[in-house]
Amino acid sequence: MLELSDVTVAYGSIAALHGISLRVPEGKIVTLIGANGAGKSTTLRTISGLVKTRGGSIRYDGADITNRAPHAIVGRGLCHVPEGRMVFANLTVQENLRMGAYLQRDKAWISSQTEYVFNMFPRLREREKQAAGTLSGGEQQMLAIGRALLGRPKFLMLDEPSLGIAPLLVKAIFEKIVEINRDQGLTILLVEQNANLALDVSSYGYVLETGKVLLEGPSAELKANPEVQAAYLGA
Amino acid sequence: MVYGVLRFINFAHGDVFMLGAFSGVYLNKWLGPALAGLPWGVSLLIILVLSMAICAALGIVIEFLAYRPLRSRPRLNVLITAIGVSLLIEYSGQLIFGATQQPFPQLIPAENLTFTGGLAVTKTQVIVLVTVVALLIGLRFVVMKSRLGLAMRALSLNPTASALMGVNNSVVISFTFGLGSALAAAGGILYASLYPSVEPFMGILPGLKAFIAAVLGGIGNIPGAALGALIIGITETLVGGYSQAVGLPSGYKEGVAFVILILMLLFKPSGLLGKIEREKV
Numbered sequence: 017m018l019e020l021s022d023v024t025v026a027y028g029s030i031a032a033l034h035g036i037s038l039r040v041p042e043g044k045i046v047t048l049i050g051a052n053g054a055g056k057s058t059t060l061r062t063i064s065g066l067v068k069t070r071g072g073s074i075r076y077d078g079a080d081i082t083n084r085a086p087h088a089i090v091g092r093g094l095c096h097v098p099e100g101r102m103v104f105a106n107l108t109v110q111e112n113l114r115m116g117a118y119l120q121r122d123k124a125w126i127s128s129q130t131e132y133v134f135n136m137f138p139r140l141r142e143r144e145k146q147a148a149g150t151l152s153g154g155e156q157q158m159l160a161i162g163r164a165l166l167g168r169p170k171f172l173m174l175d176e177p178s179l180g181i182a183p184l185l186v187k188a189i190f191e192k193i194v195e196i197n198r199d200q201g202l203t204i205l206l207v208e209q210n211a212n213l214a215l216d217v218s219s220y221g222y223v224l225e226t227g228k229v230l231l232e233g234p235s236a237e238l239k240a241n242p243e244v245q246a247a248y249l250g251a
Numbered sequence: 252m253v254y255g256v257l258r259f260i261n262f263a264h265g266d267v268f269m270l271g272a273f274s275g276v277y278l279n280k281w282l283g284p285a286l287a288g289l290p291w292g293v294s295l296l297i298i299l300v301l302s303m304a305i306c307a308a309l310g311i312v313i314e315f316l317a318y319r320p321l322r323s324r325p326r327l328n329v330l331i332t333a334i335g336v337s338l339l340i341e342y343s344g345q346l347i348f349g350a351t352q353q354p355f356p357q358l359i360p361a362e363n364l365t366f367t368g369g370l371a372v373t374k375t376q377v378i379v380l381v382t383v384v385a386l387l388i389g390l391r392f393v394v395m396k397s398r399l400g401l402a403m404r405a406l407s408l409n410p411t412a413s414a415l416m417g418v419n420n421s422v423v424i425s426f427t428f429g430l431g432s433a434l435a436a437a438g439g440i441l442y443a444s445l446y447p448s449v450e451p452f453m454g455i456l457p458g459l460k461a462f463i464a465a466v467l468g469g470i471g472n473i474p475g476a477a478l479g480a481l482i483i484g485i486t487e488t489l490v491g492g493y494s495q496a497v498g499l500p501s502g503y504k505e506g507v508a509f510v511i512l513i514l515m516l517l518f519k520p521s522g523l524l525g526k527i528e529r530e531k532v
C-alpha cells in the first residue's frame with residue numbers, strides 16, 4: 017500500500033535519511049524502531065509531505081505522492097499523529113475533532129465516527145467542551161489519535177504514542193491501536209521508542225540507525241534477534 | 252488576526268485603510284450617476300461593500316507578492332518588507348491621488364439627533380457605530396462559527412498540525428489577509444465619513460493606534476482589540492476635553508495611545524484579554 021524507495025532527506029546541509037526503502041502492506045501494522053535521532057520522525061514527516069525529499073520516491077495506493085503538499089496527502093486518506101501530539105491547545109476537544117474532519121463533508125459519517133472515538137476514549141466525551149491544552153498528556157494523546165481517526169484514514173501513522181504516558185495507559189492505548197486496525201481495516205505505520213510493545217502489536221518491523229535501515233523482518237524474528245535485544249529491548 | 256496566522260505585524264494595514272477611503276471617493280465619483288436615484292443607505296452600502304471587495308483583493312495580492320515568498324525566512328525579513336510595502340503604498344498614493352487633501356463625499360446625510368437629557372449626536376456618528384458593531388458581530392461569527400474561521404484559529408495555534416488535518420494553509424492565509432483588508436477598507440470609509448478629508452498618509456496614525464489597541468487588548472485576540480480601541484478612544488477624548496481645563500493644548504491627546512502602549516508593555520505585555528498560550532509537551 018505504501019512504498020518508499022531509496023528516500024533521501026536533508027535538513028539544510030545535514031543529511032537525516034540516507035536512502036530509506038520500506039513497504040507497508042494493506043491492513044497490517046508495521047513498526048519503525050530506532051535510537052533517538054535515527055530518523056523515525058523524519059521518515060513520517062516525509063511521507064506526510066511536511067519535509068521534502070532530496071531523492072527517491074514515495075508511492076501510495078499505486079500513485080506517486082513524493083513531495084506533494086501535506087493537505088493533498090491527507091486528502092488521500094493518509095493521516096499522521098505527529099510526535100508531541102500537537103493538539104490545538106486553545107481549541108476545545110470538540111473543535112479539535114472538527115479540525116480532524118476538516119476535509120470530510122459527510123455529516124452523518126462525521127457524527128458516527130465521533131461517536132466511535134468517544135466510545136473508544138470516554139474521557140474525551142467528558143471533556144468535550146474543555147480546551148485541549150488543559151488535558152493531561154495521556155488525554156491529549158487520545159485526542160490526537162481521535163482527531164486523526166476523524167480524517168477518514170486508510171493509512172495511519174503514529175509517532176511515539178506512548179511518549180510521556182503512564183505504563184498502564186500505554187498498554188490501553190496500544191490495545192486501542194490494535195482495535196482500530198481490526199475494526200476500521202486500517203493500515204498502521206507505528207514509530208516507537210518502546211520497542212517491546214511495538215514489536216508485540218506489529219507484524220513486521222524496521223530498525224533504523226542514523227538515517228538507514230539497519231535491519232528488517234517479521235516482528236517476532238526481530239524480537240528474538242540478539243542484536244535487537246541488546247540494543248533496543250534492554251535485554 | 253493577521254498577526255495570529257502569520258506572527259508578524261502588517262505595517263501596511265493602515266495604508267489599506269487609506270486605500271479603502273480613496274476607493275470610497277472614486278467609487279462615489281464614478282458610480283455617482285448610477286447611484287443618484289437610490290436611497291442614501293443603499294448607495295452607502297454599495298460603496299462600502301465594493302471598497303471592501305477591492306481592498307480584500309489588494310490585501311490578497313500584497314500577501315501573495317510581498318509576504319508569501321518570505322514565509323520560511325526569519326520573521327524580521329517580513330517585518331522590514333511590511334514597512335517597505337507601507338511606504339510603497341503611501342508614495343504611490345501620493346503619485347496617483349496627489350499629495351493634497353481631498354474632501355470625502357457626504358455618504359450619510361448631515362443631521363443632528365438630540366436625545367432627552369441633552370445628548371446630541373450626528374446621524375453619521377450613529378450610522379458609523381451601528382456599522383462597526385455589525386461588522387464586529389459578523390467577524391466574530393466568521394472566526395468562531397465558520398469552517399474557515401476554525402481553520403484560521405487552528406493555523407494560528409499550530410500550522411504544522413493544521414496542514415496535517417488537510418488545511419491548505421496558503422488558502423487560509425490569503426483568506427485572512429482578504430478579510431483583514433476588507434475590514435480596514437470599511438474602517439477607512441467610516442473614518443472618512445466622520446473626518447471628511449482624505450490624503451495618502453491618513454492611514455499612518457490610525458494604523459499605529461489600531462496596533463496599540465491590539466496590543467492593549469492582547470495581540471491576536473479580536474474582542475480584546477475592540478476593547479482596546481474603545482479604551483484608547485475614550486481616554487483620548489477625555490484627555491482632549493480636560494487638558495484645556497488644566498491649560499494644556501488638546502493636541503496632547505494624540506500622545507495618549509502611545510503612553511498606554513508603553514505602560515502596557517511595561518506592566519502587562521500579554522494585554523488585557525491576552526492569554527499565555529498553554530501547551531503541554
Ligand SMILES: Nc1ncnc2c1ncn2[C@@H]1O[C@H](COP(=O)(O)OP(=O)(O)OP(=O)(O)O)[C@@H](O)[C@H]1O
Nearest residue numbers: 027030032050051052053054055056057058059099
Ligand atoms: N527541523 C530540523 N532541522 C535540523 N535537523 C533536524 C530537524 N529535525 C530533525 N533533525 C535531525 O534529523 C535527525 C533525525 O531526527 P528525527 O526527529 O527524525 O529522529 P527520531 O528518530 O524521530 O528521534 P526521536 O526518537 O528522538 O524522536 C536528527 O539528527 C535530528 O537532529
Ligand SMILES: [Mg+2]
Nearest residue numbers: 056057058099
Ligand atoms: Mg521522533
